[in-house]
């Protein structure tokens with residue numbers, strides 16, 4: 154009798170669990186939303202940052218439709234992919250791929266004029282034209298929320314207007330002029346340099362002047378030229394927009410939520426409206442795969458620690474000019490310890506014995522290896538955050554984009570060094586690597602900064618999920634938006650009030666001077682009258 158009971162208990166428990174799971178499923182299901190996730194920008198590093206958000210939303214039971222250039226093979230059944238071509242930005246520009254190291258000397262203005270703006274327009278048009286995308290947009294699909302990447306593809310914001318759904322934006326980097334303008338968050342030109350502008354001392358007079366100049370330049374062209382072109386694409390390729398169609402600038406101002414890839418513990422802290430939420434490091438998870446066997450052995454055997462060199466997917470080491478490549482090889486040889494280098498070719502002449510090269514390297518697992526001493530990187534945000542996760546010091550050779558600013562920030566915090574590409578010589582590079590290897594403080598600081606980067610009430614992905622679902626629950630949460638989006642620039646900047654006060658001050662000064670002059674003349678004429686009387 155009792156043994157029968159004992160057998161029954163686990164079965165009963167399992168049944169109860171099943172019922173609970175079913176009820177849980179029901180509650181999730183009842184809150185499930187139809188979400189359109191628009192991340193067609195083709196650069197891999199952007200996709201790495203953005204991918205977990207779409208997948209996690211699907212895992213939570215939402216019906217996610219994603220417009221993307223990067224296919225996921227394993228995903229929940231309620232994750233639907235609408236594929237666009239993975240055209241590289243230089244292909245879209247109709248040119249040959251430039252030697253990536255030649256972009257080092259491109260100024261921020263030239264980078265916008267030659268790469269970002271024409272590339273952004275070409276890729277946006279190509280994505281919108283894609284038959285699969287057109288098919289989706291002409292179907293009778295309905296969406297409760299549109300999430301889009303905020304990166305030179307604004308035409309897609311028109312989808313939020315088309316589906317009459319709230320718009321959430323996600324950026325792959327931190328604070329920038331454009332997302333401040335979209336939400337009307339105050340610009341912080343004195344302390345926050347533009348993301349793509351190299352400013353050595355952002356708070357110095359010349360630093361602030363440079364930042365001001367570039368921001369005005371970017372704002373002017375973006376607002377009055379680039380957005381107009383994007384608006385044209387929106388009207389041309391998005392069918393069924395209700396008339397009268399508002400301007401893209403107006404549609405953009407309706408943004409409910411802005412998720413930014415930064416965190417105050419490592420980026421410039423700044424005032425943010427409640428609908429701007431920091432999700433820095435959202436793509437980072439503990440690695441659950443292991444290193445290939447041979448690599449594992451090499452790294453385990455590196456008793457003096459190893460140096461890891463990887464410039465990411467776009468900056469390929471094989472494009473290094475001969476004299477820089479020779480400098481790398483000589484330095485690595487002199488280091489006399491294991492060096493793991495991402496080298497995208499089968500051959501490497503004069504490879505020293507302590508150097509291991511691979512065309513591709515499992516970055517997460519290498520950065521997590523206990524023997525790693527330093528990461529030599531181009532300073533891309535993704536890799537920088539992954540190194541930070543593991544408390545690994547960085548030597549950064551910035552090439553383009555936000556890389557310079559990323560490295561400058563970590564050098565200032567004391568867990569890495571900046572090495573300018575043009576300064577690379579054997580002596581200089583050896584000196585910097587030796588300094589980081591021999592000075593304990595870099596690793597100590599890296600571990601400390603890592604700890605504070607992760608010290609948060611909720612991890613980055615859960616934070617993103619919370620606020621996205623919050624926007625869905627509260628129909629776009631219009632009460633979170635700044636009142637300033639309704640104000641003209643003149644009112645928002647308080648310029649009208651300042652001009653009025655200036656006018657009052659100046660006119661009362663003029664008035665006082667006039668009065669003093671009149672009193673003076675009256676007094677003077679009295680004196681002359683008195684003198685005359687005496688005589």
Ligand SMILES: *[C@@H]1O[C@H](CO)[C@@H](O)[C@H](O)[C@H]1NC(C)=O
Pocket residue numbers: 187216217218233294
């Ligand atoms: C999920 O989204 C797809 C569009 O990608 C749509 O065809 C499908 O009907 C949606 N499913 C539900 C349950 O709404």
